Amino acid sequence: MAETIRELVSEEEVEKRVCELGRQISEDYAGRQVHLICVLKGGVFFMCELAKRITVPVSMDFMSVSSYGDGTASSGVVKIAKDLDESLEGKDVLIVEDIIDSGRTLSYLIQILEKRGPKSLKLCTLLDKPERRVKPVTVDYVGFNIPDEFVVGYGLDYAQKYRNLPYIGVVEGVE
Numbered sequence: 637m638a639e640t641i642r643e644l645v646s647e648e649e650v651e652k653r654v655c656e657l658g659r660q661i662s663e664d665y666a667g668r669q670v671h672l673i674c675v676l677k678g679g680v681f682f683m684c685e686l687a688k689r690i691t692v693p694v695s696m697d698f699m700s701v702s703s704y705g706d707g708t709a710s711s712g713v714v715k716i717a718k719d720l721d722e723s724l725e726g727k728d729v730l731i732v733e734d735i736i737d738s739g740r741t742l743s744y745l746i747q748i749l750e751k752r753g754p755k756s757l758k759l760c761t762l763l764d765k766p767e768r769r770v771k772p773v774t775v776d777y778v779g780f781n782i783p784d785e786f787v788v789g790y791g792l793d794y795a796q797k798y799r800n801l802p803y804i805g806v807v808e809g810v811e
């Protein structure tokens with residue numbers, strides 16, 4: 637069967653939800669600066685769109701933590717491919733992710749970042765697959781809870797493809 641993409645969350649729905657999250661974060665961080673950490677590569681589309689909707693001062697840094705390789709199953713081994721450029725000491729840090737699936741990546745990342753002295757550390761994800769959780773993770777902001785299906789688009793890839801889709805889709809016709 638050929639690989640096809642079935643739309644799960646439309647472009648309009650994603651945009652609407654990103655605006656709502658931006659408003660909520662702006663209210664919650666009123667009077668403070670929020671330091672966004674983008675988890676590359678998947679988080680980059682969401683982070684850019686979200687940052688544009690946040691009305692309090694924003695600073696940003698980037699990190700790359702990989703556990704999936706090119707497949708649809710987490711290897712369970714989390715590797716830091718690129719660390720942050722700046723210290724987190726005394727900052728109100730908000731990690732911005734595209735998806736929490738098994739929770740392995742984020743539980744590992746949170747453990748590491750908590751040790752770097754942030755004033756606060758919270759997590760915002762566009763998508764959450766709670767059914768798949770192996771490691772518990774506290775998620776502060778969620779765009780959409782989705783079923784246990786492998787999704788692509790809006791930053792998410794399958795074998796590095798489909799990140800540029802403006803909507804969230806399910807990959808069909810793959811093992």
Ligand SMILES: O=P(O)(O)OC[C@H]1O[C@H](OP(=O)(O)OP(=O)(O)O)[C@H](O)[C@@H]1O
Nearest residue numbers: 676677678702703704737738739740741
């Ligand atoms: O909850 P988990 O099961 O750990 O899965 C979530 C992680 O998997 C994806 O990253 P990936 O390793 O595919 O890297 P990418 O963002 O560069 O595509 C995603 O961006 C999360 O970081």
Ligand code: HPA
Nearest residue numbers: 737785786787788792793
């Ligand atoms: O469903 C997914 N799609 C793409 N990347 C992912 N990383 C964890 N889960 C997923």
